[in-house]
Amino acid sequence: LEMCTWSLEFATCLRILSQNVFQDEDGSVHSWKLKLDKENPENNPDDYIQGLVNNLQHRQHGRDEILGGEILEAAVRHMCGLGDAFMELSIERDGSGYAIARSIYLPSLSIFVDEDEQGGIQHYRQQIRVNPGNDDIVWSGVDQARILHFKSPNTGRYGLVPGLSQIDVWTDIKEAMADLADAARGASILPNIHTMPPDKGENYKNAYREDYESRQREGIIMDLFLSHGGKIEKLAAATPTLKPLLDNFLQLRYRMMFPGVPVFLIPGLGLEQGASKELGSAPALAYGKLINTIRSYLAKQIIWAIGVEVVLNRGYDYWLTQRPKVELEWPKFITQEVPGLTPSPQDEEVAQETFISVNGSTAQTLIRG
Numbered sequence: 001l002e003m004c005t006w007s008l009e010f011a012t013c014l015r016i017l018s019q020n021v022f023q024d025e026d027g028s029v030h031s032w033k034l035k036l037d038k039e040n041p042e043n044n045p046d047d048y049i050q051g052l053v054n055n056l057q058h059r060q061h062g063r064d065e066i067l068g069g070e071i072l073e074a075a076v077r078h079m080c081g082l083g084d085a086f087m088e089l090s091i092e093r094d095g096s097g098y099a100i101a102r103s104i105y106l107p108s109l110s111i112f113v114d115e116d117e118q119g120g121i122q123h124y125r126q127q128i129r130v131n132p133g134n135d136d137i138v139w140s141g142v143d144q145a146r147i148l149h150f151k152s153p154n155t156g157r158y159g160l161v162p163g164l165s166q167i168d169v170w171t172d173i174k175e176a177m178a179d180l181a182d183a184a185r186g187a188s189i190l191p192n193i194h195t196m197p198p199d200k201g202e203n204y205k206n207a208y209r210e211d212y213e214s215r216q217r218e219g220i221i222m223d224l225f226l227s228h229g230g231k232i233e234k235l236a237a238a239t240p241t242l243k244p245l246l247d248n249f250l251q252l253r254y255r256m257m258f259p260g261v262p263v264f265l266i267p268g269l270g271l272e273q274g275a276s277k278e279l280g281s282a283p284a285l286a287y288g289k290l291i292n293t294i295r296s297y298l299a300k301q302i303i304w305a306i307g308v309e310v311v312l313n314r315g316y317d318y319w320l321t322q323r324p325k326v327e328l329e330w331p332k333f334i335t336q337e338v339p340g341l342t343p344s345p346q347d348e349e350v351a352q353e354t355f356i357s358v359n360g361s362t363a364q365t366l367i368r369g
Contacts, residue, residue: 001081001082001109002170003081003163003166003167003170003256004077004081004082004163007170007173007256008253009253009256009257009258010081010163010166010170010256010257010258012265013257013258013261013265014076014077014080014081014258015077016261016265017076017077017080017258017261017290017291017294018073018074018076018077018080019073020291020333021072021073021076021291021294021295021298021330022069022070022072022073022330022331023331023333024331024332024333025331025332025333029070029331030331031057031065031068031069031072032057032068032295032298032299032302032328032329032330033053033054033057033328033329034049034050034053034054034057034326034327034328034329035327035328035329036050043325044325045322045325045326046322048314049306049310049322049325049326052306052309052310053306053326056068056100056305056306056309059099059100061101061102061103066100066101066102066103067100067103067302067305071103072298074105075087075105075150075298076294076298078105078108078150079150079151079152079159079294079297080152080162080258080294081161081162081163082108082109082161083108083151083152083158083159083160083161083162083164084108084111084149084150084151084158084159085105085108085149085150085151086105086106086107086108086111086124086147086148086149086150087103087104087105087106087147087148087150087301088103088104088105088106088139088146088147088148089102089103089146089147089148089305089308090102090103090104090146091146091308091309091312097312097313098309098312098313099309100305100308100309103148106126106147107126110126110127110128111124111125111126112124112125112126112127112132113125113149113157113158115157121144121157122140123138123139123140123141123144124138124139124140124144124147124149125137125138125139126138145308146308148301148304148305149301150297150298150301151297152297153297162258162259163258166255166256169252169255169256170256172252173249173252173253173256176245176248176249176252177249179245180245180246180249183245194208194209194212196208260286260287260289260290261287261290262284262287288333291333292330292333295330299328302328303323303326303328306326307319307323310322
């Protein structure tokens with residue numbers, strides 16, 4: 001949780017990921033939508049499902065979206081940063097039937113998944129205290145259907161936390177930051193050594209000290225007159241150069257990156273490594289796969305929510321006939337058209353503009369300086 005909030009590298013990766021999942025090739029932000037086969041309409045769900053999905057995609061509670069738009073960005077941040085994101089659906093009945101009327105996120109770190117002896121979900125539980133108690137909030141039975149559990153795949157009941165192996169790196173980077181700050185201050189604020197001539201006694205030294213301190217209180221010391229053999233010099237720094245500390249700090253910053261996010265998207269790191277080298281290599285393509293993987297995690301829960309509303313209004317057997325035809329479509333996220341991969345100058349300019357529109361001001365700074 002601390003890494004997700006205070007680590008520049010990790011928190012920035014989460015922010016970029018949560019935005020890029022919903023970003024289109026022209027830079028605009030769109031939500032998911034129902035995927036339709038225009039050439040073979042018989043493969044599409046019927047009109048009722050199409051209308052319901054379109055309505056749910058744009059449905060709002062007051063000013064807030066229920067399952068579309070920007071509300072799912074938080075699910076991406078929590079899922080990628082903490083491993084899990086939990087959302088409760090509020091289901092209400094109106095004149096035409098049941099509908100998902102509202103959604104609200106639940107605190108990820110206070111929601112527990114209890115399983116039965118066969119490994120099935122017994123209930124979801126929100127603990128008020130460290131240990132389970134009678135005043136915990138429990139979703140059991142049919143109420144379990146109102147909980148959307150966004151998580152990265154794992155064999156257990158919770159999602160795998162991508163940054164779990166980087167906790168030690170986060171500890172090291174905080175120590176390295178403190179060491180670097182101390183060394184920088186020490187290198188700029190070193191004490192003066194006043195060496196007295198060997199033939200002078202204590203009275204001379206005391207008089208010299210009093211005169212020097214008096215001059216300090218008056219302001220900048222412009223002139224000093226020392227006896228033969230006296231001198232003033234700076235104490236040698238314990239760390240004569242900051243380069244070893246800076247190199248160690250830079251390597252720790254690289255290790256704090258969210259796995260799969262290209263280095264060139266993080267302020268400072270792309271310039272250190274060389275943006276042109278990074279932009280023309282495989283990480284950009286791997287990042288596109290990461291985006292699609294996260295979208296698949298979201299789609300699983302969105303389709304579950306669609307199924308809940310359909311079952312409440314048309315029955316489970318009806319949903320079984322329509323479920324195979326329900327697929328979601330996402331905005332087209334371009335990663336292949338990056339600068340350096342196209343030979344034509346005209347294509348290069350188009351690729352740069354597309355890449356900047358998708359990835360924002362960070363990419364613009366790296367490419368254009």
